[in-house]
Every structure is written in C-alpha cells, then in structure tokens.
Amino acid sequence: MMNILIYDTQEQVNKVGASIISNIILAKPDALLGLATGSTPIGIYKQLVDANKEGLISFKDVATYNLDEYVGIDGSHNQSYRHFMNENLFNHIDINIEKTHVPNGKAVDLEAECTRYDAEIDAAGQLDIQLLGLGHNGHIGFNEPADHLSAGTHIVELAQETRQANARFFTSIDEVPTQAITMGVATILKAKTVLLVVKGEDKADIVKEALRGPITTQCPASLLQLHPNLIVLLDSAAGSKL
Ligand code: GLP
Numbered sequence: 001m002m003n004i005l006i007y008d009t010q011e012q013v014n015k016v017g018a019s020i021i022s023n024i025i026l027a028k029p030d031a032l033l034g035l036a037t038g039s040t041p042i043g044i045y046k047q048l049v050d051a052n053k054e055g056l057i058s059f060k061d062v063a064t065y066n067l068d069e070y071v072g073i074d075g076s077h078n079q080s081y082r083h084f085m086n087e088n089l090f091n092h093i094d095i096n097i098e099k100t101h102v103p104n105g106k107a108v109d110l111e112a113e114c115t116r117y118d119a120e121i122d123a124a125g126q127l128d129i130q131l132l133g134l135g136h137n138g139h140i141g142f143n144e145p146a147d148h149l150s151a152g153t154h155i156v157e158l159a160q161e162t163r164q165a166n167a168r169f170f171t172s173i174d175e176v177p178t179q180a181i182t183m184g185v186a187t188i189l190k191a192k193t194v195l196l197v198v199k200g201e202d203k204a205d206i207v208k209e210a211l212r213g214p215i216t217t218q219c220p221a222s223l224l225q226l227h228p229n230l231i232v233l234l235d236s237a238a239g240s241k242l
Helices: 010-027 042-053 081-088 110-124 160-169 185-190 201-212 220-226
Strands: 002-007 032-035 063-066 068-070 129-132 154-157 179-182 193-198 230-235
Touching (some): 010 042, 010 129, 010 193, 010 230, 042 081, 063 081, 068 081, 193 220, 201 220, 201 230
Parallel strands (some): 002 230, 032 063, 129 193, 193 230
Antiparallel strands (some): 154 179
8 A cells, every 4th residue: 555645844754754663663662674875864864863862762672774885885984874874873872783784885795795684684574664765767775777676685786877866975976886785676575664755856757657657677666566555755846746
C-alpha cells in the first residue's frame, strides 16, 4: 500500500518523518533502522536529535544500517557517508556507535565486504523502517538506472549525473568517487516500512515517474510501488506534478 503525504513546508516534512521514526522506536526500543544520507534527511535527523535531547526517545538499544558508502574513501574522510552520519546524527544522540553500520568503502576485498554487510543485516533481522531519498534519475541508495538491478549489497559505477549532483560537496568533480557500495533493491524492499522522502521542485518529475510511471529497472525507485507499506513524504514542490 502506498501512502502519499504532501506538506506545504519542508519543516512539516521533517517533523512528520521524525515522528514516524520516533514512534517506531517508542514501540520497539531495539528497532532496526535503515538510514540514508544526502541533504533530504538532514532535517529529519535534526528533529530526532532534539527529541533525544528532550528525553522523548532513546537510541540506546537501536541499531542502524546505512544504505551506501563511496568506494575508495574511508570513514574519516569528510565526504564519506560514515562521517556524514556521525556528524548529522550519531554524535548527537545516545546511540551505541558499535550498533551503527555503514558499508566499508575502503575494504581491501570489496566483494567480501558486500557479502559481509548482507550477512550482518540478515543476522539482525528485518529492518523496521528504511528511510530513502531519491536521486534525480530515480536512484535509491546508489542503485542507478540499469537493465538489471542487484538484489543484495553490491558495487556500482556511479552515473555521471549522480557524480555531478554530489560534486557540490567535494572541491571538484574529479574528487567524487566513481564507484560506491550500496544495499540492493531486494534488501530495501524487505524492510517492514519504506519511508521515501523527497523535497524540491527539481524532483517533481522523477517523483511522478517513480510513483505513477511503469515499474522498471530504468527507474529504480519505481520498484517501491511493489512494497506493501510505502510511505511517501513530499513537500508541495516535489509533489506538484502528481
Ligand atoms: C545520493 C545518495 C542517495 C540520496 C540521493 C539524493 O547520491 N546516495 O541515497 O537519496 O543522492 O540526495 P539529496 O537528498 O541530497 O538530493
């Protein structure tokens, strides 16, 4: 079932997104959260930090699994997704950092790292929620449009478009890694709830394509239409073409 919620402001989107995640933690203090990076979830993370500071929720027993990481840079690099998560969430909440998981993009054996990451998620159990942003080309995590998508964690070549979009965080596009390690679409679809959050007019076309268009590997987010419990949070700009 797809539940699309459209709000006037990004602030409202952040509040609702954070309250959906908070409610999961309140009902299950050892919840398994699938988390995402990008600019979209930052406001949600801020709300969760505030709720934790106010004593409304605790992450003490929560475990997290991130969607993806760049290949070739390690967790201390200021553009790594590990660093992003520490800075935007983990360093400010009462989570046990040992329970936060991000694929290791610096692993010597990347194939082994993919297998290890899937095994780690499988051993933990079903993710209670998977938070997702949306790429301009319909990518989720780093599952780029392709003829075939992979089920489990795998290495991907980043689309030029994706590298360009993310170049704003690096000093130049040449520094943006060319590969990433990402959860696969089957792992994403296995989560109990999928929470897709999209903001901004520049994503209005791809939102429409992903949610109303045909289900195709050329728009990886369109596969989310198959999920039994998909919640989509949009600001009015991102939802303007639906
Ligand atoms: C990145 C990430 C995605 C993210 C997307 C959109 O490449 N790998 O997980 O959802 O791009 O990012 P933003 O939220 O900054 O638009």
